[in-house]
Structures are given as structure tokens and as C-alpha cells.
Amino acid sequence: MEKLLELLEQDCNMPLSALAAAAGVSEEEARSAVKKYEDDRTILGYQAIVDWDRVRGENVTALIEVNVTPQSIDGFDRIAERIYQYDEVESMYLMSGSFDLTVIISGRTLREVARFVSERLSTIQGVTGTATHFILKKYKEKHLVFRPQDPEEREYIFV
């Protein structure tokens, strides 16, 4: 059933019949497996990947390196939760290396992002430092390239 997950990760819009055939299981098996994955949160959700630059004039994404003082009982998890509970936080990871957390946030304006860092993030107890990197251009996300399809103009040929 791992195949189902791979297929859904590629295209979660695939009709169930196509999904089942591609994974080599019956439609009923596919349906119940997907249900189970959704229930136990193996599948967290389904989202479209949007090129917002094509819609809005300005759209800002920032990657923030965060250093924190881990707490004795919960380690990083407690403080991480206090950060990721904010809706502005799009993704967040615990890192190895020279800083502790990567926080990715997106906002409509630079000011919005800056305010989140200075007013919300930096003031959380245990946060000892931040470094904010603004993303200048998105090239690729989740295997998808941010580029309109080249128009393909050619005659059909018989092969």
C-alpha cells in the first residue's frame, strides 16, 4: 500500500479507479487504505501548490534560522510548538548544525514578515537568536517547477 502513498504524493487528484489500477489493488482496497491513512494522519492533507507570483504583485516568503535554549523536560518540542502554532508558520523543522530550527513563513508584505519575527518570534521565551533570509525567487517546490508550460506547437506525426 506504500505505492498508493507514492502515487498520491505525485498527484492527489487522480481518480480512485486510476489510482487503484496503478497500485495494482482493487478500488475498494484503495478506498479503505486511503481512509485509514487519512484517519491515522499518515496522509496529513491535500493541498494545491500555487505560484502566487502569478496572482499577486507581492508575496513574501522567508526562511528563518532560530536558535533556542531547549528545556529540560520536553527538549525542543515544547518551544517548537509555541512557534509553529502561529498560522503564519508554513513549515518548521528541527535541524542539525549551527542553528536549531528552520521556520518558513509567508506573508503578503515584507513588513508583515518583519513584524512577525520581531514581535512574535523573538519574544518567545527560550528563543536566543534569529536570522531571517528572504526568498528572492522560487524555482521548484515539491518536484514542481515554477515556470509556465512552454507552448508546444508542432504537427502530429504518425509513429
Add this chain to the structure above:
Amino acid sequence: MNYDSILNEKIQNIRPSGIRKFFDILEEMTDAISLGIGEPDFVTPWHIRDAGIYSLERGHTKYTSNAGMLQLRREISAYLSRRFDLQYDYASQILVTVGGSEAIDLALRVLVNPGDEVIVPTPSFVCYGPLAEMAGGVPRYVELKAENQFRLTPEELSAAITDKTKVLVLPFPSNPTGGTMERKDLEAIAQVLKDTGIMVISDEIYAELTYGRRHVSLANLTDMYERTIVVNGFSKSHAMTGWRMGYVCAPEPIVAAMTKLHQFGIMSAPTTSQYAAVEAMRGGDGDIEHMREEYDRRRRYLVENLNRIGLQCFEPKGAFYVFPDIRSTGLTSEAFCERFLLEEKVAVIPGSAFGPGGEGFVRACYAASMRDIAEAVARMDNFLTNLRRKQGREG
């Protein structure tokens, strides 16, 4: 000027394919789905494209040796040994050509004397007959049967052989049927051939696309090696159709003759493409597996669903085509395809376009996205339901 008196008779007698009109309709349509073109829907893997680009950056823009770059022939030799257990000497038994098509043309032209017969099993890709004719030969079509999964049987072959037979074309895995020949099938063919002087052009362009069993070449049979010309290429295995990269392997005197013709007509295959092909041979085995797995998913889906909606479809074990039987609709394959295209905006190809034996079938290519395939099946279901309703009213 009367060009009919200028153009040679052979080319005038070759009729253009009737498929053109479908494509003309298709090009005018919006949201049409094409399962008509027999071409991978994948873009050439990046590392292969990059190797081509890099060769240009380095300034490799000149001719290569006539037979193709030595390092490419070395790689092809290693690849054939690794993947198909075929042994060919890179220095004398391999010629790099402009697609498999050039290789087929060369092979026919170096073998055929005027009046020689060329056995062409059909339904099959459309080039063999016309190329045989242009080479001065006489194509002799052998109709393959759906009940044999479109394999060539020894009985069919024996019945087609005359004292003028010079060449047998063996196009497996098959475009358009998806049929394959397994070792035992080839052994039966070998029994018929062994006491004849017939040479075999084995078009193995789909060799990497078999599902379940590895492809076996006629040249894998010890006593057939000396009479087999293996044609292969990069188009289907590595999604490289536009690079025009093919090759042919055969006993040395045959390759020497083909190289002679190639050096006059072509000079050398495109240099950029040869560099890309070297990379395809060195690092492309994983790409092949990945693409084959994708095709296999689509194949299983399409076969299962065509059968479900009432189009009988034998399970093709190779290439990327299904060849469903449409005789139950009472339509000719051409009428079926035309109506399906006009009513449901899906293009498939009439079996009749692939020669004798193709009538009553249509070819659908599943080298298309799963979404398009699923949508095409839904439209086919709709088409068949409407057709039956109309026929019910009329009958």
C-alpha cells in the same frame, strides 16, 4: 511541369498514410486527448540532456567517425551485453544511425536485390513495406492473428516463404499490437529459418518495454545470430525521440555494407545526440526502470478498463500500446476512430492503418498521463453507450 513523369514510379506508387486527416481534425480541436502518437510522454532525463548541452559547451560540433563515436559504440556493446546478453564487437559490428528508421532502411537496401521478397508481418509499423519497395523488393505481408496474441507462428511464416524470399522483418515487441515473441516462439521461427538463406531484420526498438518477462532477441539463439540484424535505438527506451539516435548490430560484413551506404547518405549521426547517448548508456538504466514502471501502471489500468466497458482487449506484454477489438461495434476501425474523435474528442488510430490484419482493431498509446488515460476511458465508455443506444434504435 508534369512532375508525375519526373518522380520515380516506386515513390509514386507509395500512398501517403490516411492518418493525416485525423491529425488535421485533432489540431483544430481544443481539449482533445490524443492517444494517437506513439511516443514517450516523458522528457529526456536531465542528466542525458545535460550531457548533450555540455558537449556543445565544450565545442564538440564536428562530424564523428562514420560508424559513430568509438566510446558510444563501446557503451552500446556493454549495454547490449548487460541488458540482453547480446555480444557485439564495438569496433566492427555496431553502426550508430539516425534513429532505428535509418537502420531499417539501410538493412533493406544492402540486402535486397530487385524482385526479392521481404516478409512483413502485419499489423505492424508502416515503414517496412514502403522501404522494402524503395529498395527494389516486394513486400509480402503476413497477417498476424489476435487469437495468437499477434505473434508470428511458424506455420504462417512457412506459408509465406517462396524461393524469392530474402528477408524477414521481425518487429517485436510490436507497434501497434503490444504483442511480444518469447523464447519458445522464436525457437519455433528458428526451426523454419535454419535451412533457408533468409536474413532477419529484428526491429527491437521496444526491447526495454516488456512487462513481466525480459525481451529475448532472435540473435540470442545461437544458430540465428549469424543471420540476424538487430535494430535498436534510444527513442523509446530513454525517451529520446527527437535526438534521432539509433543503432544496428549485425555480423561484420553486413555492418560494413551498411556503413558504406551510411557514409554516403548520412555521413555520421548527429554529434550532440551521440554525446547524450553515451550518458544514456552509462547512467540511464534507472531511467528505463522508472519509465517502464510508469507505463506498466497505465497499461494495467487501460487494459482492465477497456475490458470493463466492453471492448475486448488482449493483454499486451510489450511496447506502449493496447490494441482493443472493436468488431462488436459493427464499425470499421476508421469509422470508429473518426466518430470517436468527432463525438468525444479522443484520438486513437485505426488498426487498418497498420496493414492487413489490423482491421477491426484500434491502437491506443498509453504513453500519456494517467489523467488523460482515465478521461479517455470515461469518454470511450460514453461513446460506446451512445453508440449502442443509437444502434438499438436503428436495429
